[in-house]
Amino acid sequence: MITNIKNRDEIEDKYKWDLGAMYKDPAEVDQDLARIKELLEQFKGFSGKLNDKETILQALILQDQSDQLMEKCFTYAHMKLDEDNSNSAALALFDRVKSLYVTYNETTSFFIPELMKLDYSVLESYAQDERFKDYRHFIKEIGRNKEHVLSDAEEKIISAFGEVAGAPKNIFQILNNADLKFGEVKDENNQPVQLTHGRYNKLIQSKNREVRKSAYNELYRVYRSFKNTIGQTYINSVKKDCLYARLRKYNSALEASTFADNVDVAVYNNLIKTIRDNVSLLHRYIDFRKQVLQLPELRMYDLYVPLVTELDKKYSYEEAVDIVLKGLAKLGDQYISDLKQGLAGGWVDVYETPGKTSGAYSTGAYGYHPYILLNFNHTINDVFTLAHEAGHAMHTFYSHKNQPYRNASYTIFVAEVASTLNENLLIKYLLEQTNDNKEKLFLLNYNLEQFRTTVFRQTMFAEFEKIVHEQVEQGVSLTPDLLCEIYYDLNKFYYQGVTMDDEIALEWARIPHFYNAFYVYKYATGFSAAVALANGILTGGQEALARYLEFLASGGKDYPIELLRQAGVDMATPKPIEDCLKSFAENLQLATKLV
Template identity: 55%
Template sequence: MEDKKLKQREEIPKEYKWRLEEIYADDGQWEKDFAKIKEILPRMEGFRNKLGDSPQSLLGCLRLQDEIGQISDQVFVYANMRKDENNANSKYQGMKDRAQGLMVAIGEALSFIQPEILAIDSETLNEYLNREPGLSLYQFYLEEILRMKEHTLSPREEEIIAMSGELGAGPKNIFSMLNNADIKFPEITDEEGDRVAITHGNYIKFMESEERQVRMDAFKGLYDTYGKQKNTLGALLNASVKKDIFYARVHKYGSALEASLYDDNIPVRVYDNLIKTVRSHLGLFYRYVALRKRLLGLPELHMYDIYAPLVKEMKSKIPYEEAVTMVEKGLAPLGEIYLTDLKQGIRNGWVDVMENEGKTSGAYSWGAYGTHPYVLMNYQNNLDNVFTLAHELGHSLHSYYSWQTQPYIYSYYKIFVAEVASTVNETLLTKYLLANAADEKQKMYLINHYLEEFRGTVFRQTMFAEFEKIIHEKAEAGEPLTTEAFSEIYYQLNQDYYGPDMAMDQEIALEWARIPHFYNAFYVYKYATGFSAASALAQGILEEGQPAVDRYLKFLQSGGSDYPINLLQKAGVDMNEPHPIEQALKVFEEMLVEMEKMV
């Protein structure tokens, strides 16, 4: 009989553990760097009020900022990842807390740099760049700061706005407490006949149940509970929208949307293109909804049927070594250089594979400049985990190439492009597995996996993005945002996006009330644009071969050395235009046609 008990950390074979000693040989080395930061941090004070004195003063400050950043990144990452190996280990809990405290102190010590650079007029700054060759490295960094100048107020005004930060975070924090601590959902009867309380953690599991009654009970139980708090939740979201508009107006932006996109230097048309293009292709989504209804054999498809499995999960067990082989074969189109680096990483302690007692759940890719990236996994022997491995290694190789190529100041990439490399890997793996599927059932499972990813990442997130845009525009025009207004807008969007084959349950009008992302407005569109860009890049790699691979590798090496839109443009994807989204939707259609043929 198989032993289901979790192993202790020391019982895991070392070939399945990451090698954090490649960051620090031992904890004593970590302590030395921790002490070093504390020793050099006071030197930063010597630059305060002096950045405008001379180019040498500015250069000295920026170089010290890089030195502090590079060492502190390693200190912070090592302590956190050691803690993640076993969260019950009090030694590493303590080191993580100390590292966190150090990062706060660093943030305070460096806080004068940006305001002082903004206080230097452009003419003087250009003169500095001409007189001091060392500053040329920082030209893009300085341009980035100066780009914010027209939206930066006087030091005293900025100080007052900064002081309002905790007030501004109020709606999000209150929603989080209400949603995570105070709301209690009812019990339902699960597939085994047991009474189980609905939780945030098990809700999707219930929605994926093969028992329709379980899905319906979970759906109605969840939304009945939110319905009892709908006025409070409406007031919170309204306050969050007003907060977005306040900060946008006070910083002289044309709208809350423009203010949010400005940080990444993304034109508003990129956001609008996404919504417009997806809307013009909703017929494809309607076909998928109709196919889902047919495959489930239902007279009516309801919102609680949207996660029900169309194809039973492949039960075959895939050991980790086999998963590695599948990923390596799937990513072969990325060429010899990529594959060699990937294999070396997997075999040389980048990946922490197995679950153990106390280990952090889930999966991530992380690391620090000056070393190499790491992947945390809790590998289970199934196909989903094969995709997770490919996904996280995509992040890792993106970081690895950026760190190998870029100076520290440009070594980290922006969120806008963060999901591109991981999704390229997943797309290539899907294509490989489809081409080598053992039978129709496996092929159907893979196509369904892709279509569901697409539904959740492109169609659903675009609908969220449109909801955010509408409610902010209404508030900016002075229209009241009531609970009823939120629900009407949201219900209509669901009707528009899901189409005629969906029996639209009234409860879905309240879904806005449970989405935490709405308190971090205009963020979710990045999931849809990232997925679309990755889909276009993967297609180019498969069709064009080496020239597309070369462009893609250059993109992976670019880190944060340019604006995200420009980096993607150089890779061959222009997000200023609707074409990449159209290309991604074309791939969705091809997969959909395949699945329609099979039923």
């Protein structure tokens, strides 16, 4: 059992990912960077000449070659740096790769606009050629987006404003991450600590209510003092979204956003309506929290404290792997065999070491196996993290194995499905394996909190975004006070049973996702799809499993709604959300019986 943070060279190789599968030596990356530059020079030659089938095919093949090589270099370089962010050689390598990546995007930027100018019926005829089979979805996208592409002169003007358009997001990031300074609060030992974003996330879960309250009030004291600055920054971000949508001939900023995934606006609206219609389930959960915590009233700073302290159990990494493999057994022998081989075959970087990037993620480059970064600390939460990242990795593994490069990448809309499904299967397995009521309540609390924060909270965020963008589109003058009023009213509706305070009206001011408009709803839809698919696999047998495995192997060969529909979940209807909420209600009922 590892109890102290060791240096990287003290960690056994079996606990480190094997980047040698891509490059035996970092110096080899520079050889590929030189090769990419050569390919870019060749690609430049297609500019202004994309006017016949053979030339377009050659350009597509060359773009795939250079794209794939660029992806390999970038993936390797960022993982090498993530091993140790203080490694100057790795930092220099990543800088060289990033620099070429910028040049790469600039050099190839002519390609899609030139294809857009062509008669789409001609491109469609080219797509019938068997040599274009890997590019048929790409060509379909050209036709779908054509009506929203402007003239050359207009496109150049919009492109020139790209950096200015990104200003609200950049300003918020700098303000939020560098300039905002919080004061001191007292910790559980009554010792003063400097409040930071990271410490807030820990303190808000403290068993000591005064610690939670103090951290909460201090955080929002600072955001209140910057309310007008952050408010104007966000308002300008909303105005930018609405302006771009109008210029590109969309009916709304929401439509412009969902169009990218070929998702009807009705999917977004269905999510909000279905959650609103069933919000009483959240109110029941709030009452349950109040009962378990034995509080006369529940405040917003009481929502994150665990109902059960983390289990005393500690797990070795080998034990975690064994639990995950057993927990995912319903996914079939082949899935388990592939995952087991990967977890033992250089996919995973397990332990925290000095300078290593925090958190967890899964990544990969086409043509090579996926990778998982962990900072394993032997807790049950780390076991769930392994299952989660394994879901991403296997989605990537099967997509890359079964799809050509052009169709191998899946979209954000479906990105969290495989990972969340794994966590749901693991929860079910662990609940079946224990007779300890405390452990059962811990597991159910973990799961219920996922529902609350991913389905209910993200939907509330999505509704806030919808309202504020509609206000601008209707000519209403947004102000920081109006943002606070809208946000406060939403919290009042969603969190009925919680005693409201003025501080929560400012929460919108600290949410970075709002600067990527209409993004957060995908967390809620993805979670709902995962729950529906997991339930289907547990009750539907081999047919449901076969459809799900086909989904994992589909990458981005079709639009996300279609891929999920083929897997057995129709996100164009409210049913997956309703079924997800039924699971929430069932788990809440189980939890209430344990208290």
